Amino acid sequence: MPDTIFNKIIDGDIPCHKVYEDDKVLAFLDIGPLSRGHTLVIPKESAQTLDQLSADSAAAIGRVLPRIAQAVLSATGARSFNVLQNNGADAHQEVMHVHFHIIPKYDDGAGLGIGWKAGALDASEGAELAKRIADQCRREA
């Protein structure tokens, strides 16, 4: 596993504005916020992408994400937010340690901007693809 800036933050070698910590999870303010209150939630486990994360760490993050999101909303007054989770350089991941962004969205538009070019799912291709994914899910359970 390559050492990342987030490992240094977990180890306390680099400071952060911490908002939550338990034995498996750390959350802190993003140093380059898209909007006020932009928060990163990371597992202490070193995994590059979500598909590589252990079920234990994933569960630990899932348990606290709603609570941290509620806290961000309460503290900032924002009423909407996006959770963003990038995996791989092609998908805009810059720090190769799993992280979830909580990004408040404000009335003035500050927050995450999304370009969403929706296609149309072909029924027979969808059926075939869903079967392949379902088969893999069963295999990896």
Ligand code: 5GP
């Ligand atoms: P990614 O594009 O990998 O999903 O996002 C990485 C995020 O980490 C970016 O939003 C960036 O601002 C944030 N980041 C990078 N280095 C640091 C740092 O040293 N401290 C903090 N708090 N955030 C960082």
